[in-house]
Amino acid sequence: MNRLELADKIAAEHELSRAQAARIIKTITDSIVTTVKKGGTVGIVGFGTFRQVSRVARKGRNPATGDAVKIPARKLPKFVAGTAFKDAVDPKAAARRKA
Structure with missing residues (x-):
């Protein structure tokens, strides 16, 4: 499963658009990277x-x-x-x- 497939799954299960789900995934991954980097x-x-x-x-x-x-x-x-x-x-x- 890649990022787009994950966004599609989140969008379908939570009645969101693919773009909204993709932004959520980006926020989560960016937060993890920033925290670990520090x-x-x-x-x-x-x-x-x-x-x-x-x-x-x-x-x-x-x-x-x-x-x-x-x-x-x-x-x-x-x-x-x-x-x-x-x-x-x-x-x-x-x-x-x-x-």
């Missing part, structure tokens, strides 16, 4: 958590030449799926957790 965390209960993680600088190798290269430190977004989301995708996961 180092904050966005948690949506039952869905998951978005946060920023830092990768330290390290040494690597150029696979073509074998030369050592420096890989700079960087910040990346990370999403951790919530328990309810995991259980919806894999119903057996809940049973394994209870065992």
Whole structure:
């Protein structure tokens, strides 16, 4: 499912136009990106958590030449799926957790 298909689904279920639904999706995604970019965390209960993680600088190798290269430190977004989301995708996961 892409952004337009999601907007169509939201529009149909909530009696909105596709444009209104698309603006809602844009507001949500922009808010998540802005918060995570500032180092904050966005948690949506039952869905998951978005946060920023830092990768330290390290040494690597150029696979073509074998030369050592420096890989700079960087910040990346990370999403951790919530328990309810995991259980919806894999119903057996809940049973394994209870065992």
